[in-house]
Amino acid sequence: MKIEFDVRELLPLFEPLLAALRPRRRQRAQILMARTAYAEALAALSSREPEFAVFLLGPRGHPAVTHVVPDTTGEGTPASFRIGAPRLNEVLAKFAPLGLDGKGFWHTHPPDCERLSEGDLTYARRLLANPKNDAHEILMPVLSGGLVFPYVVRRDRPTRAVAAELVLF
Ligand SMILES: [Zn+2]
Numbered sequence: 001m002k003i004e005f006d007v008r009e010l011l012p013l014f015e016p017l018l019a020a021l022r023p024r025r026r027q028r029a030q031i032l033m034a035r036t037a038y039a040e041a042l043a044a045l046s047s048r049e050p051e052f053a054v055f056l057l058g059p060r061g062h063p064a065v066t067h068v069v070p071d072t073t074g075e076g077t078p079a080s081f082r083i084g085a086p087r088l089n090e091v092l093a094k095f096a097p098l099g100l101d102g103k104g105f106w107h108t109h110p111p112d113c114e115r116l117s118e119g120d121l122t123y124a125r126r127l128l129a130n131p132k133n134d135a136h137e138i139l140m141p142v143l144s145g146g147l148v149f150p151y152v153v154r155r156d157r158p159t160r161a162v163a164a165e166l167v168l169f
Pocket residue numbers: 051080081107108109116117120
């Protein structure tokens with residue numbers, strides 16, 4: 001007996017396998033932020049001259065930002081934002097017992113200066129290079145001229161600011 005079949009009939013069987021092998025499109029970058037954290041950050045950022053920063057914190061193992069802490073060390077200058085390692089470690093140590101870890105920084109720029117500067121990217125790159133940091137991305141939104149420009153910097157391409165979508169909840 002001879003069994004004949006059309007090879008195309010087999011395709012549906014292989015479709016899940018083919019789908020799994022296909023390179024997946026990268027998920028669009030997102031910054032998930034609680035509305036309470038958003039409001040608190042905006043108030044803090046608007047109250048000081050650029051470049052002023054707030055830490056973005058959220059539950060460990062989840063990308064959401066639920067808490068913000070203004071940087072009060074005053075290391076930022078009009079041309080660059082910088083938070084010293086001691087202050088960063090102090091904040092992280094304070095919130096770790098609550099199950100929160102660092103997600104990134106939101107800082108201000110002068111008006112019409114909506115992109116991350118080379119200095120900002122260098123700062124992010126240095127944080128990602130720290131062996132104690134296992135985050136795959138750092139959230140780096142910018143507030144400039146009253147507008148929010150959400151960026152993330154990813155470990156696999158730390159020289160580039162990726163435009164993200166800001167999702168409030
Ligand atoms: Zn900056």
